[in-house]
Amino acid sequence: MNALRTLLVAVTGALLLMPLDTFAATKKVIVGFRHAPADHEENLVYGARGRIKRIHRHIPAIAAELPEEEIARLKKDPSVAYVVDNIKFTLIRPVEPLSVPSPEYVDSWGVQRIGSETAASRGFKGAGVKVAIVDSGIDYNHPDLKDNYRGGYNFVADNADPYDDDSQSHGTHVAGVIAARDNGTGVVGVAPEASLYAVKVFGANNTGGDMDTVVAGIEWAIDNKMDVINLSIGYSGDIYSVYPDYFKPLKDACDRAYQAGIVLVAAAGNDDREIVSVPAAFDSVIAVAATDQNDQRAIFTSPYASSYGTKVELAAPGTFIKSTVSGGGYALLSGTSQAAPHVAGAAAVLLSSGIADANGTGGRADEVRARLDGTAKDVGDPGRDKYFGWGLVDLSAATVPQETHKLHLERKGRSPKRDAQSLSLGQGSYSLSLKNNGLEGVVAFANKGKRFRYLRPYSFPFTSPSQEVTFAVTLDSPQTTLAFTPRGDTGTSADITITKLNP
Numbered sequence: 001m002n003a004l005r006t007l008l009v010a011v012t013g014a015l016l017l018m019p020l021d022t023f024a025a026t027k028k029v030i031v032g033f034r035h036a037p038a039d040h041e042e043n044l045v046y047g048a049r050g051r052i053k054r055i056h057r058h059i060p061a062i063a064a065e066l067p068e069e070e071i072a073r074l075k076k077d078p079s080v081a082y083v084v085d086n087i088k089f090t091l092i093r094p095v096e097p098l099s100v101p102s103p104e105y106v107d108s109w110g111v112q113r114i115g116s117e118t119a120a121s122r123g124f125k126g127a128g129v130k131v132a133i134v135d136s137g138i139d140y141n142h143p144d145l146k147d148n149y150r151g152g153y154n155f156v157a158d159n160a161d162p163y164d165d166d167s168q169s170h171g172t173h174v175a176g177v178i179a180a181r182d183n184g185t186g187v188v189g190v191a192p193e194a195s196l197y198a199v200k201v202f203g204a205n206n207t208g209g210d211m212d213t214v215v216a217g218i219e220w221a222i223d224n225k226m227d228v229i230n231l232s233i234g235y236s237g238d239i240y241s242v243y244p245d246y247f248k249p250l251k252d253a254c255d256r257a258y259q260a261g262i263v264l265v266a267a268a269g270n271d272d273r274e275i276v277s278v279p280a281a282f283d284s285v286i287a288v289a290a291t292d293q294n295d296q297r298a299i300f301t302s303p304y305a306s307s308y309g310t311k312v313e314l315a316a317p318g319t320f321i322k323s324t325v326s327g328g329g330y331a332l333l334s335g336t337s338q339a340a341p342h343v344a345g346a347a348a349v350l351l352s353s354g355i356a357d358a359n360g361t362g363g364r365a366d367e368v369r370a371r372l373d374g375t376a377k378d379v380g381d382p383g384r385d386k387y388f389g390w391g392l393v394d395l396s397a398a399t400v401p402q403e404t405h406k407l408h409l410e411r412k413g414r415s416p417k418r419d420a421q422s423l424s425l426g427q428g429s430y431s432l433s434l435k436n437n438g439l440e441g442v443v444a445f446a447n448k449g450k451r452f453r454y455l456r457p458y459s460f461p462f463t464s465p466s467q468e469v470t471f472a473v474t475l476d477s478p479q480t481t482l483a484f485t486p487r488g489d490t491g492t493s494a495d496i497t498i499t500k501l502n503p
Contacts, residue, residue, distance in 0.1 A: 025068050028053075028086040030212055030249045032061045033079055041079065048074050054212050058219045059252040063212030084246050087211045091136060091170045091202055092234045092267045092277065094333035095300040108187045109293065110177070110317030110342055115396030116190045119349050120182070124399050126191025126348035131178055131228045132221040133341075134214065135171030137164035138198035139326040142172065144180040144187060145196060152198035155216050156208035162200035169325035171198060173333055174232050176324030177341035178348070186330060187322055190345025190395075191352070197226065202233075209233075211250050218253040222260050227351055229257060230344040231266040231285070232337035234277030237309070241275065251282050258284035261363020263351075265344040267336035269307035270300060274386065276311040286347075286369060287311045289388060290318025290339035295379045297387050300334050307336065308387045313369075314376055315388040316342035346372060346393050353399050358497040359433045359468055370431050370470065370499075371398050403500035409442060409486040410493040416443075422483040423498070425475055431499045433470045436462045438492030443485045446475070465492075 033041050037055050045052055045062055048070035054063040063086055066074070075083050111117070119125075130150070140149040140163065152162040164172045179196050180189035199217040202208040214233065221229050240247055254264055264285040269277035280287035290298035290306040298306040298318045306318065318339035325331045350368045357364050375398040376391035384390050407421045434442060441461040460469060484496060 032081040094335035118396035126194030129348040132226040136166035136202040137200035156203035162198035165204040178345040191348035237275040263347040267340040272305035313389040439488035
């Protein structure tokens with residue numbers, strides 16, 4: 001009997017030690033909660049026989065592995081907002097050229113094409129701006145990168161060594177486009193004095209890339225107060241267009257980063273289809289398409305070409321881009337992964353130029369975005385189009401000192417007309433930002449020539465007391481006077497910032 005009891009205890013102990021997978025198929029998921037995870041939320045996951053991989057810091061979610069039969073039950077808990085698959089992302093792989101290009105491609109042609117050299121001559125090189133490259137890491141010993149490298153983190157191995165061990169040196173190539181040093185050798189980046197941070201979320205042999213890992217990388221960028229995030233990564237936009245909630249953890253993380261004042265830039269994809277990859281498809285992210293040396297949509301080795309669609313916001317060079325690779329060398333690669341860092345570098349240059357927080361949000365991400373959009377070279381159909389967005393990013397135009405005007409409108413109890421504020425502007429395109437403080441609306445009028453007739457009235461009804469509105473207006477006359485009249489109760493007000501978009 002004692003021997004039998006001993007055997008039963010041993011068998012029971014062995015069963016307790018057997019892995020979860022022995023009893024049921026498991027799935028890697030991200031569990032979102034209605035409040036930040038605490039003991040109760042963690043216990044819910046453990047109670048569902050789950051293994052916790054990561055508790056996120058900036059979104060209310062836990063990455064875990066759960067038995068499939070427990071997932072449906074967990075979704076019914078009132079504290080659970082969602083349970084989604086921990087989708088695996090991929091690097092948007094560049095296309096290696098099949099033949100050696102002509103000498104005009106050998107140097108940093110893309111950097112020159114977007115006006116970086118002009119911006120540098122004005123003293124704007126990205127100094128003091130922190131750029132996080134959420135990618136496969138960086139070769140921080142590369143002679144063109146080591147002086148600008150400032151650190152990072154490896155979320156694949158969970159250590160502080162984010163060295164790039166990718167077969168294509170994907171992250172190192174991206175880093176060179178952004179901030180290769182202007183040291184007389186190799187290549188030069190768009191923002192050659194920017195500070196580079198490697199946020200490694202992809203490892204060798206197709207490791208890493210889970211959505212929770214990418215989210216953790218973005219959270220690291222928020223915690224470490226990055227100014228720009230480059231995301232040359234992607235997942236098919238087809239699923240996002242039909243099931244957007246599948247990507248809610250990543251979207252929430254990108255939204256939080258943008259709210260924190262970080263400029264997010266992502267590759268549109270190399271699929272030659274009218275669908276933009278995730279995360280470029282998110283509203284908080286600048287989606288970048290690729291162009292060739294003729295400022296046309298980039299066609300890579302068949303069947304690859306720059307993806308397109310209504311989400312494309314800007315375009316940048318993406319064919320035969322020479323940049324840094326691990327081991328101290330250089331390589332030519334093509335793809336929207338190469339286009340995106342041109343825009344990320346441009347954002348760093350603009351931030352170093354001292355662009356102001358015009359709408360008082362505490363960050364400058366929206367101003368950088370508006371300036372890049374407003375000064376882009378229109379290379380497609382007039383206005384924004386699905387192949388180039390607003391056009392080819394143009395730092396020579398974006399870094400021209402901007403003409404900015406500020407007006408404070410306030411209802412003082414007199415007639416609205418007596419509370420009006422006016423100013424005269426020259427010909428050109430302007431960005432108007434209105435920050436409401438209780439007004440019901442603002443009515444604007446514009447004149448033509450010297451005679452002040454109220455022509456072309458514009459009405460701006462506010463839908464909330466603290467609403468912020470930004471839009472563009474083009475003035476065709478050599479001199480136009482705008483008059484703004486506040487509508488609302490006594491004591492309510494609004495602030496208007498008017499910035500000229502083109503030189």
